[in-house]
Amino acid sequence: xxxxxxxxxxxxxxxxxxxxxxxxxxxxxxxxxxxxxxxxxxxxxxxxxxxxxxxxxxxxxxxxxxxxxxxxxxxxxxxxxxxxxxxxxxxxxxxxxxxxxxxxxxxxxxxxxxxxxxxxxxxxxxxxxxxxxxxxxxxxxxxxxxxxxxxxxxxxxxxxxxxxxxxxxxxxxxxxxxxxxxxxxxxxxxxxxxxxxxxxxxxxxxxxxxxxxxxxxxxxxxxxxxxxxxxxxxx
Amino acid sequence: xxxxxxxxxxxxxxxxxxxxxxxxxxxxxxxxxxxxxxxxxxxxxxxxxxxxxxxxxxxxxxxxxxxxxxxxxxxxxxxxxxxxxxxxxxxxxxxxxxxxxxxxxxxxxxxxxxxxxxxxxxxxxxxxxxxxxxxxxxxxxxxxxxxxxxxxxxxxxxxxxxxxxxxxxxxxxxxxxxxxxxxxxxxxxxxxxxxxxxxxxxxxxxxxxxxxxxxxxxxxxx
Amino acid sequence: xxxxxxxxxxxxxxxxxxxxxxxxxxxxxxxxxxxxxxxxx
Numbered sequence: 160x161x162x163x164x165x166x167x168x169x170x171x172x173x174x175x176x177x178x179x180x181x182x183x184x185x186x187x188x189x190x191x192x193x194x195x196x197x198x199x200x201x202x203x204x205x206x207x208x209x210x211x212x213x214x215x216x217x218x219x220x221x222x223x224x225x226x227x228x229x230x231x232x233x234x235x236x237x238x239x240x241x242x243x244x245x246x247x248x249x250x251x252x253x254x255x256x257x258x259x260x261x262x263x264x265x266x267x268x269x270x271x272x273x274x275x276x277x278x279x280x281x282x283x284x285x286x287x288x289x290x291x292x293x294x295x296x297x298x299x300x301x302x303x304x305x306x307x308x309x310x311x312x313x314x315x316x317x318x319x320x321x322x323x324x325x326x327x328x329x330x331x332x333x334x335x336x337x338x339x340x341x342x343x344x345x346x347x348x349x350x351x352x353x354x355x356x357x358x359x360x361x362x363x364x365x366x367x368x369x370x371x372x373x374x375x376x377x378x379x380x381x382x383x384x385x386x387x388x389x390x391x392x393x394x
Numbered sequence: 395x396x397x398x399x400x401x402x403x404x405x406x407x408x409x410x411x412x413x414x415x416x417x418x419x420x421x422x423x424x425x426x427x428x429x430x431x432x433x434x435x436x437x438x439x440x441x442x443x444x445x446x447x448x449x450x451x452x453x454x455x456x457x458x459x460x461x462x463x464x465x466x467x468x469x470x471x472x473x474x475x476x477x478x479x480x481x482x483x484x485x486x487x488x489x490x491x492x493x494x495x496x497x498x499x500x501x502x503x504x505x506x507x508x509x510x511x512x513x514x515x516x517x518x519x520x521x522x523x524x525x526x527x528x529x530x531x532x533x534x535x536x537x538x539x540x541x542x543x544x545x546x547x548x549x550x551x552x553x554x555x556x557x558x559x560x561x562x563x564x565x566x567x568x569x570x571x572x573x574x575x576x577x578x579x580x581x582x583x584x585x586x587x588x589x590x591x592x593x594x595x596x597x598x599x600x601x602x603x604x605x606x607x608x609x610x611x612x613x614x615x616x
Numbered sequence: 617x618x619x620x621x622x623x624x625x626x627x628x629x630x631x632x633x634x635x636x637x638x639x640x641x642x643x644x645x646x647x648x649x650x651x652x653x654x655x656x657x
């Protein structure tokens with residue numbers, strides 16, 4: 160047993176969190192660059208050309224990690240939001256607000272790259288694939304969150320209203336995904352789906368994982384810098 | 395608690411019926427939107443029969459959004475909402491009653507007029523039942539989910555459009571199951587799966603939405 | 617090198633993806649730095 164107990168709420172104060180955020184952001188930023196270089200190297204130099212899709216499949220090294228991040232960030236955002244509502248800590252709400260733009264950005268990247276991947280492989284820029292469609296709805300959920308917070312002047316109300324919306328959203332995401340998938344299987348012909356990725360060579364998989372971690376570190380860095388801005392702005 | 399429910403329901407219905415104009419406009423909006431689809435797409439009967447479930451359902455979604463602004467606005471404006479928040483009645487019950495009143499006034503008329511719209515689209519008579527049932531199950535869910543949005547955007551500038559942006563993504567599952575059920579029946583298959591899922595959504599929304607609506611009201615009104 | 621840039625004929629799609637992604641992330645960082653500078657005044 161230690162003599163002193165840990166005060167878990169030490170960093171819950173924006174003032175004490177501010178310098179810590181700066182330090183973590185710097186480390187994460189460097190990690191992001193290194194991981195991205197490694198990931199791109201594996202993706203372009205090490206991974207072989209795909210038998211079916213040729214070089215076009217290399218979009219996967221951005222598309223899939225971006226899609227993962229878009230969903231991961233929303234869940235993290237909802238967690239911070241729930242913490243803020245439950246514990247009434249200001250910083251939690253600020254973290255949720257700081258995460259949203261980056262999450263929306265990755266959702267956009269997932270949609271854009273998905274569209275450009277769809278054209279050479281399936282013939283159209285947009286397919287009403289279950290995942291792409293759900294991703295599009297996720298983008299609307301992010302925009303809704305940001306729009307709601309932008310419309311409310313009082314930061315406390317904005318944080319808490321956003322939190323309720325984020326929690327309602329995160330509960331709905333599996334429902335939305337499931338219903339879109341149901342809809343998709345009934346309406347689509349079997350072939351049109353971005354789910355059928357090329358059979359993964361180990362190098363392809365590791366390239367994807369490296370890029371996923373790179374995006375993750377990037378998100379951490381950017382979010383922490385943004386939360387520092389929010390802390391300063393709210394003073 | 396049933397006393398509270400009955401009381402609020404009675405009050406809200408009375409207020410709504412006194413402003414019959416509001417009720418009428420939502421219904422009229424529904425009818426006008428369903429008229430727009432053929433005008434935009436072309437009146438070919440086979441095409442209309444195919445898009446009927448989707449078009450009618452989308453029109454129901456949009457009408458629902460239109461009428462949601464009224465749900466809390468009047469009470470918020472004259473201070474009644476504050477009194478309710480300060481009062482002893484459980485807020486969850488109050489909002490459930492208000493939402494029910496709202497659905498009776500804005501959602502149920504759509505359900506009842508849907509067969510007429512279906513006739514406009516030359517939807518086969520055997521499908522009318524499924525259509526009405528899907529709307530009957532789905533429109534309360536729209537009211538419940540929409541009420542969350544209405545509570546969150548209470549008194550905000552850009553209210554109506556913001557409400558739509560918040561709520562429409564959440565409406566997607568209801569739309570898919572509702573319209574999809576009718577389309578399944580049209581194709582000769584059973585709509586049971588879709589309708590059961592709609593029922594499940596209704597039960598889920600009825601159980602959880604009042605919490606979210608109440609929380610949102612407290613956040614907005616204080 | 618030109619083979620690398622051509623991406624087996626899929627250059628538009630591959631570089632369109634990577635290019636927009638890089639641009640989007642860069643813009644995010646640029647706007648964030650601007651916001652950070654303004655917040656510090």
